[in-house]
Amino acid sequence: MYIETEATPNPSTLKFLPGRQVMTAGTREFTSPEAAEASPLAQMLFDLGDVTGVFFGADFVSVTAAPGVEWASLKPQVVAVLLDHFISEAPLFNGGDATGFSVPGDxxxxxxxxxxxxxxxxxxxxxxxxxxxxxxxxxxxxxxxxxxxxxxxxxxxxxxxxxxxxxxxxxxxxxxxxxxxxxxxxxxxxxxxxx
CATH class of the missing domain: 3.30.300.130 (Fe-S cluster assembly (FSCA))
Incomplete structure (x- = not known):
């Protein structure tokens, strides 16, 4: 498995593309370790210590680094977490659902x-x-x-x-x-x- 990365207009955030679907519907944002407890993947990313935000889109994961953190050292750690998660086919959320909550209409x-x-x-x-x-x-x-x-x-x-x-x-x-x-x-x- 190969995970592509793309720069975003926000220099603190990188976009990671695992080459497969991440969310089945909607999107989901995690802005704190407490919020990330709903998702094993988001929690593992926050556990790296230098992550301040995680966002799940349809086919990507965006990760925001803490101020002052260099992507050169954080990027390989994030890729390793993502590879482990997607290769093991672990559930995205506790309970196994891959549906987001930030969908229009809620x-x-x-x-x-x-x-x-x-x-x-x-x-x-x-x-x-x-x-x-x-x-x-x-x-x-x-x-x-x-x-x-x-x-x-x-x-x-x-x-x-x-x-x-x-x-x-x-x-x-x-x-x-x-x-x-x-x-x-x-x-x-x-x-x-x-x-």
């Missing part, structure tokens, strides 16, 4: 505990379609994901995950890339903000 779609206003259902459908068809695939190529959080008074709220979370260019991606796209196709959108 509780992540709520903003401040409230569902989108039904009066804006058509606008929200357009926004979601653009995010799913144009934005998410591009963000996944960079080792991350973007989650729709809500639409209020012309403002679209989104959360960046994986390599895109904490990336120096994430605010530019939100403001210049995604905001421009949404404003162009959905005139009701006036702004995009991180949630």
């Amino acid at each position: 509780v992540d779609d709520l903003l401040d505990g409230q569902a989108d206003d039904p009066a804006h259902a058509d606008v929200v459908a357009q926004i979601r379609d653009l995010i799913d068809t144009r934005v998410r695939p591009a963000v996944a190529n960079d080792g991350g994901d973007i989650i729709y959080r809500g639409f209020r008074e012309g403002v679209v709220y989104l959360t960046m995950q994986g390599a895109c979370s904490g990336c120096p260019s994430s605010s530019a991606t939100l403001k210049h890339g995604i905001e421009g796209l949404l404003k162009h196709y959905v005139p009701e959108v006036t702004e995009v903000r991180a949630a």
Whole structure:
């Protein structure tokens, strides 16, 4: 088995491609060792000590190194953990499920505990379609994901995950890339903000 690696726009994060499916649906992000307890693989990566984030995509794993850690020393350790995991065909999550939780349509779609206003259902459908068809695939190529959080008074709220979370260019991606796209196709959108 061979695991490819790709740089991401975030210098702290590398994208690892095991050449097979990682998640059967959705994505999953782990930002602490406590959160990683749900996944044996994520837990092993955090156990390396120099990892501050793990993200599972459809066919990749993004790993974020702690500040000051050099990838030259961490990368072989991460590859070894990934090889052991995928060769042994161990379950991705405790309980054996490989389904993520950050999929469109779940509780992540709520903003401040409230569902989108039904009066804006058509606008929200357009926004979601653009995010799913144009934005998410591009963000996944960079080792991350973007989650729709809500639409209020012309403002679209989104959360960046994986390599895109904490990336120096994430605010530019939100403001210049995604905001421009949404404003162009959905005139009701006036702004995009991180949630």
